[in-house]
Amino acid sequence: MVFDPQQRKENRSARISVALFRMSQAIKKVTQADSDAIGLSPVQIQALLFCSHTRCDVATVGNFAQTIGTTHVTAVKIVNGLVRKGLIVKRQKxxxxxxxxxxxxSxxxxxxxxxxxxxxxxxxxxxxxxxxxxxxxxxxxxSIISALQKQGHLVVAEPCLGCIHFRPNTGDADTPHYCALMKKYLAHEASLKECPEHTPSAEA
Ligand code: SF4
Known part of the structure; x- marks a missing residue:
């Protein structure tokens, strides 16, 4: 029997897609159990972690919605639930x-x-x-995450290091790094926080 390499590649992609789907169901079940023990839903926990790890000037409702792959309206509902619990505050930029x-x-x-x-x-x-x-x-x-990211299915927030827009050590002592995308100097601590606009450089 002669195997067509293209067909073989497509078959493997199909098998991996099914495996990833099964994994996503298992992950949902496991994280639900972990979240139940805390008394919050998995998306509420993701919202808290988003606020904790994301740089304050980009910790927006819109970026949160993109990070968890949901609509703006759903993200607002999740956030409002946490505001009512006294865990999150909202303010206008x-x-x-x-x-x-x-x-x-606090x-x-x-x-x-x-x-x-x-x-x-x-x-x-x-x-x-x-x-x-x-x-x-x-x-x-x-590689799968990177492919999903390139096709716009996934937002991966990362710190500044390795981003094409990052110009380290070009500023002063308080704000030593520069972001060419936002045209703004950043404190070192801010550059270590996650940014949804992170665009990996070819070498990263
Ligand atoms: S886009 Fe975000 S990650 Fe990239 S340099 Fe600017 S602040 Fe840093």
Whole structure:
């Protein structure tokens, strides 16, 4: 029997797509169980983690919606639930009052500090897989994430290092780094926070 390489590639893509879909269902189940133990839903926990890890000037409702792949309306509902619980505050961006910025309250920060174990069940489920398989898997997953990101299906927020817009050590002592996209100097701590506009450079 002669195998057509193109057909073989398509068959593999189909099998991997099914495997990824099954994994997404398992991940949903595991994170739901972890979230139930905390008394919040998985998306509420994602909202708290988004506020904690994202640089304050880009921690907007719109970016949160993109990060979790939902509509603006749904993101607003999730955020409003957390505002009512006293875990998040909303404020208008001073440069553009149509944009709503999100921040944690002190109670929200306390809640985030208790989230260290959230997602551990998933991590533990992978411990039995041999290291050499995990190395290949990590590489493969990176390629899948990058392909989904390029097609606009996924937003991956990352710190500034490795971004094509990052100009490190070009400013003064307080704001040493420059973002060519936002045309703004950044403090070092700010450059370590996650940014949804991160665009990986070819070498990254
Ligand atoms: S666009 Fe890039 S350089 Fe600018 S703040 Fe975001 S990650 Fe940093």
């Amino acid at each position: 001073s440069e553009d009052r149509r944009v709503t910025l999100l921040d944690l309250t 109670e929200g920060r306390q809640q985030v500090s208790k989230l260290d174990d959230w997602g551990n069940s998933l991590e533990e489920a992978l411990h039995s897989i041999p290291e050499e398989i995990m190395v290949d898997f990590e590489q493969g997953l990176g």
